[in-house]
Amino acid sequence: MIGHLRRFVRRLQSLFRPSRADRELTREINSHLLLLEDEFRRRGLSDDDARYAARRAFGGVEQAKESQRDARSFRWLDDARRDVQYAARMLRRSPGFAIAAVLTLALGIGANSAIFTVVHGVILRPLPYPDPDRLIGVVQQHKSFGVDVVTLPDYLQWRDEAKSLSALAGAWRITVNLTGVDEPERLGGAAVTSNLFRTLGVGPQLGTTFPDSASDSQSVVLSDRLWRRHFGATSNALGRTVSLNGVRRTVIGVMPPGFAWPEGVELWIPLVPEGGMNRGYHQLQVAGRLATGATLADARAELAALAARSANTFPATNKDWGVQVSSLLDYTVGAASRSLLILAGAAGCVLLIACANVGGLLTARALARRKEVSLRTALGASRSRILRQLLTESVLLSLLGGIAGVIVAEFTIPALLSLTTLPRAADIALDMRMLLATLIASVCAGLAFGLAPAAATSRVAVTTATRVRGDVASGWLRSSLLVFQLAAAVVLLTGAGLLLRSFYKLQTVDTGLNLDRILTARFFLPRASYPVERNISLYQEMIARTKALPDVADAAAVSVFPFSGVSANVAFTIPSRPPSETLLTANFAAATPGYYGAMGIPLLAGRSFDTSDSANAPFVAVINQSMAERYFPGENPIGQSIQILGPKPRQIVGIVPNLRQRALHLPAEPEIYVPHAQFPSGGMFLVVRTKDDRPQRVATAVGATVRSVDRDVPIASLLTANQLLNETMSSRTLNLVLLSVFAALALMLSVVGVYGVLAFTVSRQTVEIGIRMALGAARRDVLLLMVRKGLAPVVIGVACGLAVAFASTRVLRTLLFDVGPSDPATLVGAVVILLAASVVAVLGPARRAANVDPLAALKTD
Amino acid sequence: MASEGSNRVELLQGTLDLIVLRALTTMGPQHAYGLAARLEQIADHPFSVNQGTLYAALVRLEQSGWIKSTWQKTENNREAKYYAVTRTGTRALEKQTERWQRLAGLVNKLLLGESS
Numbered sequence: 001m002i003g004h005l006r007r008f009v010r011r012l013q014s015l016f017r018p019s020r021a022d023r024e025l026t027r028e029i030n031s032h033l034l035l036l037e038d039e040f041r042r043r044g045l046s047d048d049d050a051r052y053a054a055r056r057a058f059g060g061v062e063q064a065k066e067s068q069r070d071a072r073s074f075r076w077l078d079d080a081r082r083d084v085q086y087a088a089r090m091l092r093r094s095p096g097f098a099i100a101a102v103l104t105l106a107l108g109i110g111a112n113s114a115i116f117t118v119v120h121g122v123i124l125r126p127l128p129y130p131d132p133d134r135l136i137g138v139v140q141q142h143k144s145f146g147v148d149v150v151t152l153p154d155y156l157q158w159r160d161e162a163k164s165l166s167a168l169a170g171a172w173r174i175t176v177n178l179t180g181v182d183e184p185e186r187l188g189g190a191a192v193t194s195n196l197f198r199t200l201g202v203g204p205q206l207g208t209t210f211p212d213s214a215s216d217s218q219s220v221v222l223s224d225r226l227w228r229r230h231f232g233a234t235s236n237a238l239g240r241t242v243s244l245n246g247v248r249r250t251v252i253g254v255m256p257p258g259f260a261w262p263e264g265v266e267l268w269i270p271l272v273p274e275g276g277m278n279r280g281y282h283q284l285q286v287a288g289r290l291a292t293g294a295t296l297a298d299a300r301a302e303l304a305a306l307a308a309r310s311a312n313t314f315p316a317t318n319k320d321w322g323v324q325v326s327s328l329l330d331y332t333v334g335a336a337s338r339s340l341l342i343l344a345g346a347a348g349c350v351l352l353i354a355c356a357n358v359g360g361l362l363t364a365r366a367l368a369r370r371k372e373v374s375l376r377t378a379l380g381a382s383r384s385r386i387l388r389q390l391l392t393e394s395v396l397l398s399l400l401g402g403i404a405g406v407i408v409a410e411f412t413i414p415a416l417l418s419l420t421t422l423p424r425a426a427d428i429a430l431d432m433r434m435l436l437a438t439l440i441a442s443v444c445a446g447l448a449f450g451l452a453p454a455a456a457t458s459r460v461a462v463t464t465a466t467r468v469r470g471d472v473a474s475g476w477l478r479s480s481l482l483v484f485q486l487a488a489a490v491v492l493l494t495g496a497g498l499l500l501r502s503f504y505k506l507q508t509v510d511t512g513l514n515l516d517r518i519l520t521a522r523f524f525l526p527r528a529s530y531p532v533e534r535n536i537s538l539y540q541e542m543i544a545r546t547k548a549l550p551d552v553a554d555a556a557a558v559s560v561f562p563f564s565g566v567s568a569n570v571a572f573t574i575p576s577r578p579p580s581e582t583l584l585t586a587n588f589a590a591a592t593p594g595y596y597g598a599m600g601i602p603l604l605a606g607r608s609f610d611t612s613d614s615a616n617a618p619f620v621a622v623i624n625q626s627m628a629e630r631y632f633p634g635e636n637p638i639g640q641s642i643q644i645l646g647p648k649p650r651q652i653v654g655i656v657p658n659l660r661q662r663a664l665h666l667p668a669e670p671e672i673y674v675p676h677a678q679f680p681s682g683g684m685f686l687v688v689r690t691k692d693d694r695p696q697r698v699a700t701a702v703g704a705t706v707r708s709v710d711r712d713v714p715i716a717s718l719l720t721a722n723q724l725l726n727e728t729m730s731s732r733t734l735n736l737v738l739l740s741v742f743a744a745l746a747l748m749l750s751v752v753g754v755y756g757v758l759a760f761t762v763s764r765q766t767v768e769i770g771i772r773m774a775l776g777a778a779r780r781d782v783l784l785l786m787v788r789k790g791l792a793p794v795v796i797g798v799a800c801g802l803a804v805a806f807a808s809t810r811v812l813r814t815l816l817f818d819v820g821p822s823d824p825a826t827l828v829g830a831v832v833i834l835l836a837a838s839v840v841a842v843l844g845p846a847r848r849a850a851n852v853d854p855l856a857a858l859k860t861d
Numbered sequence: 862m863a864s865e866g867s868n869r870v871e872l873l874q875g876t877l878d879l880i881v882l883r884a885l886t887t888m889g890p891q892h893a894y895g896l897a898a899r900l901e902q903i904a905d906h907p908f909s910v911n912q913g914t915l916y917a918a919l920v921r922l923e924q925s926g927w928i929k930s931t932w933q934k935t936e937n938n939r940e941a942k943y944y945a946v947t948r949t950g951t952r953a954l955e956k957q958t959e960r961w962q963r964l965a966g967l968v969n970k971l972l973l974g975e976s977s
Binding site: 004006007010011025027028029031032034035036038039057058059060061063064065067068070071072 | 912917920937941
């Protein structure tokens with residue numbers, strides 16, 4: 001046993017020091033031969049005869065060495081080492097080929113590492129809570145309005161009655177002004193039920209969380225990041241008092257790093273059921289834990305039954321509302337997973353194209369190396385030995401490509417994340433696991449693109465008689481690789497084209513607004529420190545001083561600015577009519593008198609607000625066209641009354657045109673505006689129209705003006721209207737940019753492939769072309785012949801690609817706007833681009849063929 | 862690979878190692894040539910193997926620590942690599958011989974049993 005182990009170690013050792021052992025062996029065998037010679041000479045042979053006899057008696061010297069080497073070390077490992085050395089030497093000798101191949105692979109592998117790192121970080125990585133697969137998320141779903149967060153009464157009912165859940169917690173996202181610290185700040189927080197932390201299974205790293213009983217306690221729990229930022233990560237943060245929206249609260253605990261539920265919040269306060277138990281007010285994000293033995297399906301069935309019961313009991317609010325229960329991971333990731341998976345598929349396509357391309361390069365190279373390979377075969381290398389050698393070369397190539405690819409990914413990932421607002425993206429980085437995955441992917445890629453050419457070559461090499469057939473076989477191989485590449489390129493081009501057209505159509509959607517000269521500053525004035533009168537006078541003062549700035553044309557304020565992500569949906573009634581069966585709803589905003597003027601929104605009928613619409617004056621409202629058409633068809637809405645957010649009816653005094661409010665791809669919805677003085681909302685946007693098209697230039701001046709009015713008002717954001725608009729497009733931008741980059745890569749690689757294959761064919765067939773020309777073929781005939789030859793695989797590839805694109809672009813449907821997934825213009829566009837690029841690629845080699853000098857061609861070889 | 866291993870006539874796996882170990886034990890330190898000459902001498906007819914084949918067996922034994930080698934001068938003042946059995950080698954020989962005899966006895970019994 002010991003002997004075996006010792007021998008194993010020695011064999012390993014001699015693997016790394018083969019030359020010393022080899023020298024020793026040679027010396028020993030030489031001495032052996034000399035001793036044999038001595039013996040033969042002693043028997044009376046001449047020197048020469050003795051030497052000859054000694055050799056014969058000894059047998060094959062090389063054979064003896066080989067069998068000793070075999071016993072001494074691990075032969076296959078030794079071979080592999082030699083293969084790698086040899087492969088490295090071969091690559092060094094043709095740097096052009098090596099660089100082209102490594103770069104191609106680096107792009108393919110890098111794109112994949114980057115995308116898969118993000119996919120892993122967002123979709124695959126488990127949530128950072130204990131037993132994450134037992135956690136669920138719940139939303140309510142209306143038959144026609146779609147999905148929404150949960151109302152407090154529905155949540156309470158589920159929490160108390162659902163047997164399939166061991167715990168159910170709710171969180172209401174809030175935005176708070178944090179003061180009472182060195183630097184006031186506006187940040188995202190959540191008002192949560194006291195069982196939230198227990199439900200997720202995470203306790204505080206410091207202090208405690210909210211007790212079950214005292215839900216009205218004035219306490220706050222901080223995130224790790226906030227604690228580090230404002231309290232220097234010291235334990236005396238506990239017991240400190242901070243002010244949130246003007247309300248003083250005591251810090252009672254700090255959560256561990258990485259805990260952020262709902263996504264992105266930085267502090268938690270206890271949920272106080274504000275505004276009573278309104279079943280029409282959807283506000284809670286709901287997460288729960290499955291009871292022992294219960295499955296997701298159980299929870300789904302039970303909550304659906306509860307929802308159905310509520311729909312019967314409370315038809316006014318719960319009719320047509322169902323529930324959607326999913327794993328908490330799906331709940332968190334939501335729609336992002338779909339577009340990420342599409343991008344991953346596209347990246348995979350690019351890698352396949354890159355592999356096909358390098359495979360093509362290798363095939364050409366392997367043919368050129370046929371002499372070398374046949375020599376090795378003649379010297380006794382078996383076919384499998386040569387196959388292994390060639391595969392070692394391709395795997396070495398792909399590993400180099402992988403290393404370069406990791407560098408590409410390292411630089412791409414931050415850029416990728418900055419392009420978008422993906423959930424869970426905060427701590428995504430290239431990690432060991434992804435490096436390992438990249439390594440494996442590289443080796444697989446190397447084997448994938450190396451196997452076919454290597455097999456063809458090792459077959460070619462068997463005898464020179466099979467030369468021609470070998471050419472044909474590998475020519476066929478190259479063409480099919482090309483067909484495959486082009487098909488994949490068509491699919492990617494079509495996908496990118498569809499997204500591009502959607503993007504273009506969105507850009508040209510008429511917002512009904514000219515946003516080029518608008519700057520917005522966002523505020524949130526807490527009711528506690530800014531009572532109604534102070535609120536109204538503050539905004540009046542701010543608007544007046546801003547208007548006085550030199551570059552400012554106009555200023556106003558509004559509670560809901562288009563594309564800001566803020567929206568408010570309210571229910572209203574029309575007192576003059578009998579109570580409606582269904583809930584009447586509309587978007588709602590409070591605006592100061594000059595808002596429509598500042599935004600350049602024309603009035604269609606009636607009047608806009610003015611200073612006389614004060615808190616004491618009769619309540620008034622302005623509605624948009626969509627509201628007028630939906631709720632007052634065939635009537636004149638002006639002069640009619642609606643009742644909204646309070647008992648006092650409001651008279652409609654004006655109508656404005658429809659505006660896109662939430663996002664460009666969503667149609668305009670009914671809207672109600674009320675004067676800010678009659679509804680002093682705390683959250684407002686100061687809207688500034690500048691005199692020229694560079695609104696960001698007045699940002700500093702506006703900020704200073706605001707602080708001159710009230711030093712304590714934190715500005716939540718200071719953005720131009722176009723910046724807000726672009727943010728609503730950010731997820732589209734990611735898809736569009738990435739898919740376009742992938743399509744461009746695919747196009748480039750495919751065109752290089754088209755060029756390479758024909759250039760290679762021309763150089764192999766120079767003699768044949770020479771003969772044709774000697775026999776009377778005109779240059780034009782040769783040119784056309786070669787163009788036809790070069791374009792044949794292109795045409796087949798494009799045809800295959802069209803079929804695949806036709807079948808597969810449907811996955812893009814949800815990402816498209818106003819464009820069908822098999823939009824003919826896009827398909828035709830993709831085909832035309834590919835064909836045009838291919839023709840250009842083919843012309844060069846074809847012209848070279850046409851310029852062949854028959855005499856010179858026939859003399860070569 | 863296949864061409865190198867299968868069509869070479871070899872002694873029963875491990876037999877050559879045992880024979881070399883045994884020869885070195887009885888002869889004392891010896892070089893490869895001396896071993897080869899001795900093996901040809903004691904066998905009724907020469908092994909159908911070349912003298913070169915010994916080297917694989919020698920490196921196996923040396924790596925197992927059963928023999929060790931030193932470079933020395935021969936009587937004719939030639940340098941040669943002499944192999945000597947180590948103490949572990951002596952013990953191993955006893956054990957291997959015993960094992961071999963058991964195996965040979967078993968094979969004999971089986972073969973004779975079959976034929977009768």
